[in-house]
Amino acid sequence: MDSALLRINNISGHMTRSCPMRREFGGQQFQQQGTAWSLINSGPCVGRASPIKVLVTGAAGQIAYSLIFMIASGQMFGPYQPIQLHLLDIPKMADALKGVSMEIQDGAYPLVHSVLCSTDVQSAFTGVHVALLVGAFPRGPGMQRKDLLKVNVSIFKEQGEALGKYASRDVKVLVVGNPANTNALVALTKASELPPQNFSALTRLDQNRAASMVSDKVGVNVDNVSNVIIWGNHSLTQVPDVTHAIINNYPAAGLTSPALSTINDDKWVSESFMPLVQNRGAAVIAARKLSSAASAANAIVGHMRDWLMGTKQGEIVSMAVISDGSYNVPKGLIFSFPVTCRNGEWSIVQGLKISQSIQQKIDITTKELQEEKETAFSFL
């Protein structure tokens, strides 16, 4: 065992003496349901908890700035799981990255055992258990979709290979950098040693935004809206679907109502709802003059936490995962589906009724993903 690892194991031994988190974490999402990924330490100060290695790419950027501190405070892996952070960005961002690591130190987070800042893919990816691939090449002015795909293919090819060669064999991967679905597919394809089930792309932000629009329409708190589904590509062809959504504590505490009948406005659902969700990102940018870093970071935390800790009974979340033929979506695409999670694994919810109009939209987003795949693979 190298000396750094030895030191970390010695340090984590102190956890038996005094629990690092004084705070009252007992909230819903960390209640022990016996369904968490075996790697995560869910019980208070149980023996020598081994740190989990977490990689964040694009680590000097805005989403990462919100995300890293949420992770450090225990929001992703719970209050009893120590963390070793691996932060990767391009050489140009090395100073800014150093600044971020200084702030992590200054945060005095008990769960953070070490921080590795790197501009080198190999060291960043070595041994990681969770990989959050936030960094990607942004679209510049005049850039065509094809150009964007080409430059990102080269990034995610390299990162997929690095995952295959250097990461932990059971690494769980979330791709955020756009075009997220196709970037995830490229990475997965180049990491042929690893199970495709361990790769995903983020549509949780779209799900959260959709729930927000429904809560606005119905006039309830957004945390009372569940099971809004996002189908397909994290792009303008995404399909936000309220067919199976429910409103909790409505019309009174303890009761649930189907969202569709509560909304009671099919015209709104078919004409206004989807554009509202699709345009939310642009609306935030127009207001803030900056993109929605904090809510994106929160969605990343929610996606990973549900994947690793398990979803609650009756709860459906959206994750873009490798398609298996469900719902007429051809195999071999990264496609956002309704899933439940247990023991660190996701399962596509089967047997949901799909209206004709939703199926049409699913077919459109499927076609877009197939085209992206073809274009991307031509560069591999």
Place this chain on the structure above:
Amino acid sequence: MSNSEIVNVVITGAAGQIAYSLIFNVIKGDMFGNDQKIKLVLLDIPAMIDGLRGVVMEIEDCAYPLVSSIVCTTDVKEAFTDAHYAILVGAMPRRDGMERSDLLKANAAIFKVQGKAINDYANKNVKVLVVGNPANTNALIASTCAPNIPKENFSCLTRLDHNRAKAQIALKANVNVKDVHNVIIWGNHSSTQYPDSRCGYINLPTGKTPISNVIKNDQWLQGEFITTVQKRGAAIISARKLSSAASAAKAITDHMHDWVFGTPEGEYVSMGVPSDGSYGIPEGIIFSFPVTIKNGKYTIVQGLPIDPFSRALIDSTHSELIQEKTSAFQFIE
């Protein structure tokens, strides 16, 4: 405050960078616990109202169960009415060419108005944390303009310096920061602050060990340690080209959380609080002291030894605060 009631939490400078990191800590439950529902009140200047609305959209998109409602306002009366907790992040930043007295004057105006609004409209037991710089003097102005609110309810943030000091000790001693205890920040949240390691200890496998027995280097403890902590803010700006919003937000969260829930037995934290004669600092300023907290009330730790080296540094930061007070108070008459 019982958990079934909703607490009204006001954040000023709410469209700014520190608030952007802070708000999500607050509504996640890190500050007031996982059972405490919050009415979030966000105050900023009219020029920032769009930015503020954008932040609210993002809060909605997070679906946090603890958010009972959100209010955006540019009006101090609306902001501070029935406030239980007020975190005053917003202040006039120093611009190029601005003299210190200009900065004090501009901020005196802001904190006079906010202090009066807190006096007139907030809950009588409101707890106030001033972050906007110059934090100590701004807190003093607000408190002075709020005679109906107990002065003990006004504090300023030195927890960031405290956390930075812990981090530096942890790095030097090669331990995890959670094992470093009872460093102290004395005085002004400025470059005259005194980060003091003499009463601190480190949890080693062999037991609680005084810092100076682990870091056997007085020259470092009285030299580079102090200057590194004092200048840390500038070092972060130099690296990031932006100031240290996330770590400031964490420190604010820690300060308020501990003020509400109390500190563990034997643990000191640093808070800028009204001086009361302790350690030779007469009443009348806001000064960072080591405190313990119980039942929502802090107590300045008494009886800690002050050697000549420390005395000089404490006196120096005290002088600076007296000067700031004199300058600032001419603007609030």
